[in-house]
Amino acid sequence: MARAHPTPAEIEDALHATLAALEEIAHGGRVTVGEMIARLGGRAYGPLMVLLGLLVVLPTGMIPGVPALVGLGALALGLQMLTAHPSPWLPRRLREIELGEQRVARMVARWLPRLMQIRRVLRPRMTLIAEGAIGRQIAGLAAGLAGLIMVPLGFIPFLPFVLGLALVIIGLALAARDGLAMLAGCAVFVPAGWILLGRLLMLIG
Template identity: 40%
Template sequence: MSEHAKDSGLTALLEELDREIEGDISLGAILEHFNSRGFGPLLVLPALLVLLPTGAIPGVPTTCALFIGLIAFQLLLGHRTPWLPRRLASFSFEHERLTHGVQRARPWTRRIDRLLKPRLGFMTRGIAYRLIAALAILLAATMVPLELVPFASALPAATLLLLGLGLIGEDGVVILLALAVLLADVVAGLWLVG
C-alpha cells in the first residue's frame, strides 16, 4: 500500500477530521481539507456522517447525499477540483457530535483498517474509478427519499462507505464486497415490495 493509503485509514481520517477542523463541521470544510486525497475520503466521510449518530439529525442524510452526488458527478465530468454551492458547503453540525461518534466508532474503525490492503488494484483505477462515481450518484439519489424512513438511508450509506474504503485502501476486494452488499439490498428491497 502506498504511504498515502497507509496514512488515510478510516481511523486516521476520522481523527484528522475531529482534530484539524475547528468549530462546527461543515461540508465545505470537509471538501477543502480532504479534496487533495481523491474521491475515497469524499465518499467515506459523508457516508459515515449518515451511519454515525449525526445521521439522526434531520436533513443530514439528504445533505450528505447531495454532497456525494455532486462531487461524483463532477468526477465523471473530469473536474480535478470539485466545488459545492455555498448553501450546501455551509451545512454544518456541532463538533461535539462528531467527537462523540469518533470515540464510539474507534474500536470498529481500527478493525476495519486492519482488513484493508492493496488487492485487485484494477477495481480502484481507470474506468472502474469512473464506474464507482456513477454508482455513487445512483446510491446518493436513493438516500434522499429513504430519509423519510428512519435509518433506511444507512443501507446505501454502508455501500458508499465500502466503496470509499476500497478506493482509500486500493482494495478491490472491498469494492467487490460493496457490490455484494448492494446486490443484497436490491434483492431484499424487491422481496419486500413483492
C-alpha cells in the first residue's frame, strides 16, 4: 500500500513540536536533547534535523562547543538513516545534554512565525527523492556530511551557520516529502564547500 502524503496539519504538528522545544530553551527553560526526541515521537528524523540545524543557525551556534555537539548529533542521525534505523537514537551523553539560553529569546521569537509559515510553501512534490528509503538515504548522506565537516571544522566562521541551514531545509523537506526543497537543501552544501575551500587556501598560502 502506498504511503499517504502528510497533510498540512501533520507538517505543522511536526514543526510545532520542534519549535516548542526551542522556544522553551530560548525562555530560560532546561530541556535535554533526549526530551526533545521524546516529544517528536516516531516522526523525529526530519524535525530533529531542523532542531539541530537551528541550534547552529541561531546565536546558540556561537557558544563554544555547540557546533561540535550538533555535528556529532547530525553524524549519528545520518548513520541511522543510512542504515534504516526505525527511529532516532543518540548516545546517552548527547541525550542528557541540557540546553538553556535566555539571550536567544528574541531571535527565536523572530524565527517561530517564519518557520510556521513554511507550511504554506512545503507540499509533496518530486516525492521520489523525498520519501521512503530514497528520501532517508539522501537526508542521511547530507546529515552525515554536515557532521563530518562540523565536528573538526566548526570553528571556521560562517561554516556552521551554512551547514545548519542545510540541515534545517533538508529536515523540513523530509517531514513534508518535498523533493524540490530537498534539492534546495543539498544545494546549500555548495557555499559550504566554497567557505571550506577558501579557508584551506588561506592556510596553505
